[in-house]
Amino acid sequence: MSLPDTYDGTVGLAIIGGTGISRLDGFKTVASLTITTPWGTPSSPVVILEAPSGAPVAFIARHGVNHQYTPSEVPARANIAALRSIGVRAIIAFSAVGSLREEIPPRDFVVPSQIIDRTKGVRPATFFEGGVVGHVGFSDPFDAQIGRIIKSCEGALVGGSKIHEGKTLVCMEGPQFSTRAESKLYRAWGGDIINMSVLPESKLAREAEIAYAMICMATDYDCFRDDAPPVNVPEVLAHMKANATNAQHLVGHLLEELVKEEHVDVLAGATLKESAKWAITTSPAGISPEAKQRLNFLFPDYFPLD
Numbered sequence: 395m396s397l398p399d400t401y402d403g404t405v406g407l408a409i410i411g412g413t414g415i416s417r418l419d420g421f422k423t424v425a426s427l428t429i430t431t432p433w434g435t436p437s438s439p440v441v442i443l444e445a446p447s448g449a450p451v452a453f454i455a456r457h458g459v460n461h462q463y464t465p466s467e468v469p470a471r472a473n474i475a476a477l478r479s480i481g482v483r484a485i486i487a488f489s490a491v492g493s494l495r496e497e498i499p500p501r502d503f504v505v506p507s508q509i510i511d512r513t514k515g516v517r518p519a520t521f522f523e524g525g526v527v528g529h530v531g532f533s534d535p536f537d538a539q540i541g542r543i544i545k546s547c548e549g550a551l552v553g554g555s556k557i558h559e560g561k562t563l564v565c566m567e568g569p570q571f572s573t574r575a576e577s578k579l580y581r582a583w584g585g586d587i588i589n590m591s592v593l594p595e596s597k598l599a600r601e602a603e604i605a606y607a608m609i610c611m612a613t614d615y616d617c618f619r620d621d622a623p624p625v626n627v628p629e630v631l632a633h634m635k636a637n638a639t640n641a642q643h644l645v646g647h648l649l650e651e652l653v654k655e656e657h658v659d660v661l662a663g664a665t666l667k668e669s670a671k672w673a674i675t676t677s678p679a680g681i682s683p684e685a686k687q688r689l690n691f692l693f694p695d696y697f698p699l700d
């Protein structure tokens with residue numbers, strides 16, 4: 395039976411699935427939305443699921459349902475804009491990562507607190523361009539409160555997997571993995587884990603006033619260990635199979651926890667409310683009509699159409 399392609403309610407929370415998580419099982423699926431944004435179409439339909447509490451949750455497969463977009467090709471602006479347009483104010487993103495530390499073995503999870511940007515400027519990375527200029531703060535890229543809630547659900551993980559906190563995530567361009575020299579350099583810089591996906595996704599979420607946290611799932615030791623074979627896709631996918639099962643357990647607990655009354659501000663993105671409005675430096679009269687049209691899609695309250 396095909397799913398409805400409209401959903402009337404507001405959806406406050408979204409999950410972005412990465413490698414090995416192209417759908418979320420175990421929840422009632424209530425709609426599958428095809429959303430067109432001024433930045434194109436998202437990497438997958440926006441699927442609306444129902445949490446056990448009945449609260450709606452949106453889901454997007456970052457690399458597409460068949461994993462057809464490379465990390466550099468992911469239409470991150472369309473993904474984030476589509477989520478914002480249905481009311482999303484909090485995102486929990488999943489990512490398969492390499493570990494740069496012995497103490498983070500494959501199958502452990504990490505909630506990072508910092509990012510080192512090693513992308514190469516080839517990914518469109520802002521909503522504020524082409525007739526409008528804006529600068530949002532990004533000193534602390536992840537939502538700490540959501541991070542704490544994720545950590546509080548650690549008991550949901552099976553097989554002895556742990557959740558590490560306060561770690562630094564290196565984001566590289568890819569799609570090729572790092573050289574050994576790069577892997578060692580990132581360790582010397584203080585990098586703890588590495589992926590190809592957190593940027594620009596997290597920056598765009600910040601611009602769109604959406605609280606963002608990432609659940610990183612270790613799949614390999616990258617290639618800093620001279621005594622071990624370097625990261626390779628079969629290794630990543632083998633660990634991702636176990637990680638995906640654990641992610642499913644974690645999401646079940648998280649959704650129950652997040653909908654509690656005490657977390658209502660988190661799901662409302664309260665800490666970022668109106669931040670974009672104050673980040674824009676172009677004088678209102680100077681914003682081009684095309685830019686205004688695009689901003690209206692994200693922020694209809696601040697940028698109504700004349």
Ligand SMILES: CSC[C@H]1O[C@H](OP(=O)(O)O)[C@H](O)[C@@H]1O
Pocket residue numbers: 411412413414456457465488489490491568589590591592627630
């Ligand atoms: C298949 S290994 C490299 C690939 O895995 C991660 O993807 P995602 O973050 O979407 O789980 C990493 O960022 C790379 O894109």
Ligand SMILES: Nc1ncnc2[nH]cnc12
Pocket residue numbers: 490491492493566571572588589590613614615616617625630
């Ligand atoms: N070693 C690695 N480097 C970059 N992205 C990854 N994703 C999973 N493992 C990775």
